[in-house]
Amino acid sequence: QSALTQPASVSGSPGQSITISCTGTSSDVGSYNFVSWYQQHPGKAPKLMIYEGSKRPSGVSIRFSGSKSGNTASLTISGLQAEDEADYYCCSYAGSSTWVFGGGTKLTVL
Amino acid sequence: QVQLVQSGAEVKKPGASVKVSCKASGYTFTSYYMHWVRQAPGQGLEWMGIINPTGGSTSYAQKFQGRVTMTRDTSTSTVYMDLSSLRSDDTAVYYCARDSAGGTYHGQFDPWGQGTLVTVSS
Numbered sequence: 316q317s318a319l320t321q322p323a324s325v326s327g328s329p330g331q332s333i334t335i336s337c338t339g340t341s342s343d344v345g346s347y348n349f350v351s352w353y354q355q356h357p358g359k360a361p362k363l364m365i366y367e368g369s370k371r372p373s374g375v376s377i378r379f380s381g382s383k384s385g386n387t388a389s390l391t392i393s394g395l396q397a398e399d400e401a402d403y404y405c406c407s408y409a410g411s412s413t414w415v416f417g418g419g420t421k422l423t424v425l
Numbered sequence: 426q427v428q429l430v431q432s433g434a435e436v437k438k439p440g441a442s443v444k445v446s447c448k449a450s451g452y453t454f455t456s457y458y459m460h461w462v463r464q465a466p467g468q469g470l471e472w473m474g475i476i477n478p479t480g481g482s483t484s485y486a487q488k489f490q491g492r493v494t495m496t497r498d499t500s501t502s503t504v505y506m507d508l509s510s511l512r513s514d515d516t517a518v519y520y521c522a523r524d525s526a527g528g529t530y531h532g533q534f535d536p537w538g539q540g541t542l543v544t545v546s547s
């Protein structure tokens with residue numbers, strides 16, 4: 316079970332949109348619609364932002380959206396705000412009741 | 426409200442074992458699977474395993490097979506994660522996280538416990 320591949324860092328200015336990619340394989344991201352995304356601020360527990368690829372939990376801003384194409388999932392944050400600055404992780408079902416996370420992406424709001 | 430409260434920080438010597446607890450409240454304990462995830466200092470999240478609180482069945486990441494045991498006590502709505510043969514690179518914050526899919530597992534980790542720091546040092 317190799318970790319999913321995410322860019323180490325992305326940045327954007329307030330109001331802009333950014334997209335974080337999450338690349339897996341045909342054994343995980345490409346085979347299942349169980350990709351989730353988590354936001355983690357320093358010293359805090361992660362927070363669920365997107366599940367089943369594109370669904371938003373209650374209370375999560377509509378500025379956050381998810382999608383998938385082939386073996387790559389994506390998280391898009393529109394209208395960037397200062398409080399969006401955090402680490403973001405993707406996670407995918409990998410079959411046989413196992414999951415795998417991405418390496419994480421540090422988002423900087425300039 | 427749904428809440429997961431974990432046990433406190435631990436300091437262990439190499440070769441020892443550690444048992445971390447995660448007490449659930451605010452929902453029907455047996456209706457939701459529970460995951461364990463760890464995060465080494467300055468590193469990313471790493472999935473460790475999952476337990477079905479109803480029957481106690483488990484699935485572990487290959488990396489931890491043979492070293493990790495996840496159990497539950499339905500009378501106290503608590504799940505446990507036992508990691509043995511500790512090494513220095515097991516130093517990490519260990520989290521429990523409920524799979525909010527309910528009755529099945531879809532990898533919707535919500536909510537998370539507050540985390541338990543386990544330090545392995547001689």
